[in-house]
Amino acid sequence: MSYVSSLLESTSGSSSSATTSTSSTSSLGQDAFLQLLVTQLQYQDPLSPMDDKEFVAELAQFSSLEQLTEINTGIDNLASIGETQQLMGAVNFIGKKIEATGTAVGLEDGTATPVTFTLPDDAETCLVNVMDSSGTVVRTVDLGATGAGSVEFTWDGKDYDGNVMDDGQYQVAVTATDADGNILTVSSTMSGTVVGVTQENGAYYLNIGNDRYVAFTDITNVINESSSSGTDS
Template sequence: MSNDISTSSSYLDSLRWQESQVATSDNESDALTQEDFFSLLTQQLSYQDPSNPADNDQMIAQMTSFTMAQGISDLNSNFDTLATSMTSNSALQASTLVGKQALLESNTVDLNESGDAKGSIVAESAVESLTLSVTDASGQLVRTIDMGSQPAGAVRFAWDGNNESGERLPEGEYTLSAQGSTNGQFSSLPIATFKNIESVNINGSSGIIVNTKEGAVRLTDIAEIA
């Protein structure tokens, strides 16, 4: 006869200590809610010293602090929602820029089959004897436009695409240069021309990026869109 005692019976298994399984949720938050705050306040009141009860001002200050903290948390959530909405609106607005023209600092202009080539000459101060020169891809001077005396600021110009003889020049890219006299000294002046907007990007740190033939530029750096 064997003296071994079996410990595998279901009865003995029921007597063994069963580890309790506590369900946890991945969505649990460490942040105190308004319910938690009032539970703590109730405990504080129940354990207070009857001979030295809690000051009403202190209780009101605690409630005010919690209310302010809850308000700030709600405000942050609203700002996040607002930021998401603004990003979506920016993307929608940016999509409408494709196909339009942006005024960028450039000394080249694209002459189309019809229409004028437009831009601006940037004069930091009043200028006299202002002239705009146009050269073709081979470097040959094809047109000179006399613009006379101009005040300081952006001096708009429009080239009709014709040469000195009034003949329409072929489509393509032409180079511009501007010279003027300021205080008796002639100097070159910067030029800005309109470039076609080919696409746009939404960049979190830089905002809306506009892509043209000249390259990428921030929307805030564009002087004019036509």
């Protein structure tokens, strides 16, 4: 095997780093490959020249290297386009009221944001536990017998002793049982108007106020859209 082929294999073995290189670095790799190939032809033994099949194989390997470089560039461009489209999609939600899967409750000045939970069947017992950021239950509200369907719950912002809790984010967990004592599977949603967008680990999240963030995949409904502002004639 020629030393050009060996160099190509070495380059292919470090393809992971090559995918993150700039376009100028990729072009340099192609140029270096061609230069080595020309140098090999220039200094080959005239009495024992490179076999034509081997030469064609070298050219094919160069072509493969060039194609891989173009593919990597294309993938990078697609990723950039996809990220831009995701950002534009997130920005389009600003000002709209949405409903999303979640159990977060934002508390500010003693006023808590509501959470809607859905019971699949009539519940004989229904307890709503409110937990702080450490997971400690600060209040349990007994709703008693509750009919099947959507139930909106709004915490009064107080603990067991009637003290108003500090502002911040809390979570609710609903425990419900039917007449036979079977535990019911309860789903919860929260709603709010999108006031901003944030990015974390390459993904965008919608800020629906009171330090509550939701992912696109958690959105269940767009309740209403903000009306377009009129323009004076």
